[in-house]
Amino acid sequence: MKKKNSFLKSYKKLSVLITGTTGFKGAWLAFWLNSLGARVTGIALRPEKDSILFKSLNLINKIDQHFIDINNFTKVNNLIKKTKPDIIFHLAAQSIVSKSFENPLNTFKTNILGSANILESYRINNIPHLVYITSDKCYLNHDLKKNYKEKDILGGIDNYSSSKASAELIFYSYSQSYFKKDNYLKAVSARAGNVIGGGDMKDKRILPDIIKSIKKGQNLYLRHPKATRPWQHVLEPLSGYLLTGHKLLNKNLKNNIYPSWNFGPKTKNCKSVEYISKLALKYWGQNFTKIKLNQRKQYHESKFLSLNINKAKKELNWSPRLNLNQTINLSVNWYKSYFRKENMKKITDDQIQFFLDQ
Numbered sequence: 227m228k229k230k231n232s233f234l235k236s237y238k239k240l241s242v243l244i245t246g247t248t249g250f251k252g253a254w255l256a257f258w259l260n261s262l263g264a265r266v267t268g269i270a271l272r273p274e275k276d277s278i279l280f281k282s283l284n285l286i287n288k289i290d291q292h293f294i295d296i297n298n299f300t301k302v303n304n305l306i307k308k309t310k311p312d313i314i315f316h317l318a319a320q321s322i323v324s325k326s327f328e329n330p331l332n333t334f335k336t337n338i339l340g341s342a343n344i345l346e347s348y349r350i351n352n353i354p355h356l357v358y359i360t361s362d363k364c365y366l367n368h369d370l371k372k373n374y375k376e377k378d379i380l381g382g383i384d385n386y387s388s389s390k391a392s393a394e395l396i397f398y399s400y401s402q403s404y405f406k407k408d409n410y411l412k413a414v415s416a417r418a419g420n421v422i423g424g425g426d427m428k429d430k431r432i433l434p435d436i437i438k439s440i441k442k443g444q445n446l447y448l449r450h451p452k453a454t455r456p457w458q459h460v461l462e463p464l465s466g467y468l469l470t471g472h473k474l475l476n477k478n479l480k481n482n483i484y485p486s487w488n489f490g491p492k493t494k495n496c497k498s499v500e501y502i503s504k505l506a507l508k509y510w511g512q513n514f515t516k517i518k519l520n521q522r523k524q525y526h527e528s529k530f531l532s533l534n535i536n537k538a539k540k541e542l543n544w545s546p547r548l549n550l551n552q553t554i555n556l557s558v559n560w561y562k563s564y565f566r567k568e569n570m571k572k573i574t575d576d577q578i579q580f581f582l583d584q
Contacts, residue, residue: 231582233472238263240475243311245269245296245344246318247289250426251359251418253279254460255315255467257571258578260288267309269294269302270318279425282570296340303347313355313471316344323363324430326385337389338396345400348413355474356413357467358397362456362490362533364390364417373493373534376417376486394486401485411479414470418463419456419490419533422502422553424560424577426460432499436506437561445518446507451500456533458491459553461581462546469544483541490533495550502554509558547584556580 242259246252247268259266266289273280285291290309294301296318306314319337320326326333341358348356365374366381380395382388397415405413422433429435430449439446466489473479503517538544548556556577563573 228582233469234262236472236475237468240264240313241267241309241311242313242315243267243269243306243309244315244317246316247285247291248273248277248280249317249319249321250279250423250428251421251460251464252317253283253285253425254423254574255317255464256285256289257283257574258461258464258468260285261575261578266290267305267311268292269296269305271295274427276427278427278564282425282564283574284571296343297335299343299347302343303351306347306353307351310351311353313357313475314344314348314353315467315471316341316356316358318344319359319361320386320389321361322428322430323384323386326389330385333385333389334392337386338392341393342396345396345413349400349404354412355471357471357474358393358413358415359467360393360397360415360417361390362417362419362488362531363387364394366391367531371532373532374488375534376484376488376537398485406481408481410477411474411481411483411485413485414474414479415486416463416467416470417486417488417533418466419458419488419531421458421460421463423460423557424564424574432502433506433557436503436510440507440510441565445516446503447518448499448503451498451503451517453499454496455499455531456490456496457502457550457553458489458495458546459548459556459581461578462491462548463489465547465581466538466542466544469542473542479541484537487538487542487544488533488535489538489544490535491546491553492549493532495546495553496532497550505550505554506558509555510562547581552584 242264247256248270268291320333366379380391
């Protein structure tokens with residue numbers, strides 16, 4: 227194991243609880259931690275009808291999975307009280323922007339009250355450490371061409387963004403109300419850019435939409451082709467979460483450090499939706515799917531979003547490893563392997579190792 231990857235040794239035999247294990251990032255994180263020798267407990271809703279990742283990685287037989295809604299405080303708290311994990315990674319969320327317009331109450335309930343449930347159970351059960359994941363959408367975005375820093379104003383003019391900003395405000399409230407007296411940070415929040423990678427099948431996300439269009443032989447309709455986002459492979463922010471967790475476990479972060487970090491890609495990875503779509507189609511190697519513009523703009527989405535990651539570089543010694551071509555190539559190859567019915571546990575292991583070798 228390379229020296230820069232030595233932090234991963236911290237998780238061997240550790241008791242880790244992850245919320246959102248049937249989701250995209252949560253499933254990748256659960257698989258990675260399991261492969262590191264951690265004892266993983268999962269909290270999540272049952273996999274959605276079209277999801278493929280949780281099943282293809284055989285996580286039901288690798289981790290101690292509990293199908294619990296994070297909005298049910300009693301069930302969540304009873305499990306956390308029983309398992310007493312060494313660290314919690316909170317990823318469970320309603321993560322689709324369009325659904326936040328279709329069902330705002332569920333979005334606010336899950337992303338705000340559900341997250342508060344995790345914070346409260348973490349607090350009253352005296353769990354040692356927490357990595358609390360929100361989103362880059364938590365910043366008040368006026369479509370200015372700027373990189374958002376951790377202390378920039380939080381907020382949102384749409385339901386999804388405001389739910390994530392609220393989740394961050396609640397985290398900071400808990401941090402200042404209950405954890406300020408500690409000498410070292412025990413709970414931190416993390417904000418990641420637009421995450422792509424193999425296995426995501428959520429509707430109205432760019433890479434799953436591309437894959438579904440290819441498989442169905444249909445045109446690809448883009449809502450906002452010129453919208454620019456900080457694209458990164460799923461392993462990039464996950465490595466940031468694991469590195470941050472390692473530093474919490476080893477008391478490397480003094481309590482005077484602002485307890486939030488951005489995890490985003492290299493600046494040159496910030497490209498338009500149309501650019502990403504063309505690149506993915508190129509790596510798939512076919513020319514039948516055509517890109518079309520969907521003229522029906524049903525809800526607000528920011529035109530430009532980019533993260534400043536200098537704080538993570540300076541305080542955590544974290545930096546992104548993959549360029550955009552590697553990111554898209556890994557993602558497309560995962561789906562190709564899945565549809566060829568290959569051994570997805572091996573493919574995923576190989577992609578993690580490739581990432582660590584960079």
